[in-house]
Amino acid sequence: MHPAYSVIFFTVSSGAGLGLIAFMGLGALRIDTMSTGFLLMAFGIGFALSVGGLLSSTFHLGRPERAWRAFSQWRSSWLSREGVLAVVSLVVAAIFAGLWLFLDLSSAILGILTAVLAMLTVWATGMIYAQIKAVDLWYRWLTPVCYLLFSIAGGVILFLFIHAAMTGKAGWELSSVAMVALLVAWAVKMFWWIGGDRAPRSTPESATGLGHLGKVRLLEKPHTGSNYLLDEMGFHIGRKHARKLRLISVLLGAVMPILLILLAIPAPLDVLWLGLALLAHLTGMLVERWLFFAEARHAVMAYY
Amino acid sequence: MTQLPETTDRKLGLVIDLDTCVGCHACVISCKEWNTGGYGAPLADTDAYGDDPSGTFLNRVHTFEVKPADKPAMITHFPKSCLHCEDAPCVTVCPTGASFKRSEDGIVLVHEDWCIGCGLCAWACPYGAREKDPVEQVMKKCTLCVDRIYNENIPEEDRVPSCVRSCPAGARHFGDLGDETSDVSKLVAERGGFDLMPEQGTKPVNKYLPPREKQQSIPDEAIDLVALAEPKAGGFLGWLDGALERL
Numbered sequence: 001m002h003p004a005y006s007v008i009f010f011t012v013s014s015g016a017g018l019g020l021i022a023f024m025g026l027g028a029l030r031i032d033t034m035s036t037g038f039l040l041m042a043f044g045i046g047f048a049l050s051v052g053g054l055l056s057s058t059f060h061l062g063r064p065e066r067a068w069r070a071f072s073q074w075r076s077s078w079l080s081r082e083g084v085l086a087v088v089s090l091v092v093a094a095i096f097a098g099l100w101l102f103l104d105l106s107s108a109i110l111g112i113l114t115a116v117l118a119m120l121t122v123w124a125t126g127m128i129y130a131q132i133k134a135v136d137l138w139y140r141w142l143t144p145v146c147y148l149l150f151s152i153a154g155g156v157i158l159f160l161f162i163h164a165a166m167t168g169k170a171g172w173e174l175s176s177v178a179m180v181a182l183l184v185a186w187a188v189k190m191f192w193w194i195g196g197d198r199a200p201r202s203t204p205e206s207a208t209g210l211g212h213l214g215k216v217r218l219l220e221k222p223h224t225g226s227n228y229l230l231d232e233m234g235f236h237i238g239r240k241h242a243r244k245l246r247l248i249s250v251l252l253g254a255v256m257p258i259l260l261i262l263l264a265i266p267a268p269l270d271v272l273w274l275g276l277a278l279l280a281h282l283t284g285m286l287v288e289r290w291l292f293f294a295e296a297r298h299a300v301m302a303y304y
Numbered sequence: 305m306t307q308l309p310e311t312t313d314r315k316l317g318l319v320i321d322l323d324t325c326v327g328c329h330a331c332v333i334s335c336k337e338w339n340t341g342g343y344g345a346p347l348a349d350t351d352a353y354g355d356d357p358s359g360t361f362l363n364r365v366h367t368f369e370v371k372p373a374d375k376p377a378m379i380t381h382f383p384k385s386c387l388h389c390e391d392a393p394c395v396t397v398c399p400t401g402a403s404f405k406r407s408e409d410g411i412v413l414v415h416e417d418w419c420i421g422c423g424l425c426a427w428a429c430p431y432g433a434r435e436k437d438p439v440e441q442v443m444k445k446c447t448l449c450v451d452r453i454y455n456e457n458i459p460e461e462d463r464v465p466s467c468v469r470s471c472p473a474g475a476r477h478f479g480d481l482g483d484e485t486s487d488v489s490k491l492v493a494e495r496g497g498f499d500l501m502p503e504q505g506t507k508p509v510n511k512y513l514p515p516r517e518k519q520q521s522i523p524d525e526a527i528d529l530v531a532l533a534e535p536k537a538g539g540f541l542g543w544l545d546g547a548l549e550r551l
Contacts, residue, residue: 066418066419069400069401069420070399072401073401076396077306078397079397079399080400083399131397132427133430133504134393134428134429202501208368209499209512210368210380213370213372215371217368217371221366222332222365223361227359228360229432232423232427232436298427299430300430300431302501303432304366
């Protein structure tokens, strides 16, 4: 599948942003010592990443001026549900943030609602891909689980970074949560990768119905030129590159951040280490998301 | 509305005869013409006279080689367009409601004024029936010539999809596959028409007729054409050689 850069950026950015917002939502339960500066920074970054990400998703549309119509089919379409949930969660989050920032009211109920809605939005994002039966790699319940776990991991690292930046130290507790979140997310992702390496559901034989006669292969493409299907779904990267890129994404997305977080706990330069950890993680996420598309094989390729 | 209708009154669709198709691509061109000259915007035809022509087609013909274990390879031409599935995955994924299935005849269409060109329906379709028009930036697909089949302004024999009308080999048939007594249903029953990719669970309405059994079996050894071209002393070629010498 052709990896559209706007979609890669959008899912990573909004995933991390919604994760941070969800964490802030739960934060209302116990951390009421967060300063105004802290709240501003945390909510500011959270909203910037979520809204920025969602807006950038409209860039891959052929007709973005009609994007408002995409909110109408929430009864059947996961893409529509994601749009509706994104708006609802950000509105609720904005009310929650506004009350806390300007009226010093941290409502636990609104906080929990914010967290639940944000996570549902990320779940819906994952489901957009997981519902596609024609892509074997994606059509598994683990797909939205991975999206959720990455969103949480990204949110926690962001929170840790902001906490260190504003309060001057990265505590053991918070750092441990971040490391566990990273480990769990990437462990599940690696499990997802292993499970994805299996025989395709559809073959040239099932695609043409001629399998009973013998082995089927394409002799002539329908046109000598390219076409939308080949451009969109015929993206091939060598198996060799996929293995290397998986390794790079794990190193950047999990190993480096965990090491840097460990470094940051005792050190005075904790903001620097955590900043690097965040950068490494987000870069690793971009690579992971790129692979998510580039490694996917669509059933229509059985006709080519 | 992108919820699928529970049932449809009729199941209009095509039957493609893989035994008869000669791969002439007349159906491809006539479909392209009808959907360029008729409603809406013309189908994209980019860099038509240049080095890298490309475009949007609603119907395309592939050519496959089928190699049995013990016989020579067989060539089959394979026209493919939207199969107007009963359980169309392209309909439910659409966020705007632009992709819909009609309850009166089961035809799956795109409401081009509502389409935002997100391409998700093309991802959902395992058959590659939907393409994004690079010029119009909306999704295009086979309309089953809904603007022909009910059109009282054209002669009755033309009230079938353009591809069916233009096939010189008679490899394309149109009708109600939900009606057991229709000609197409009888054809499917007689010839053993099948679904494409049944494992995808789309319940396609279009059916494909398999190539018939060959009546002659051809030996798999390579035939020495060079030797055949040299006239031999005996046999027909020998006689012919002699006869021509005498002329």
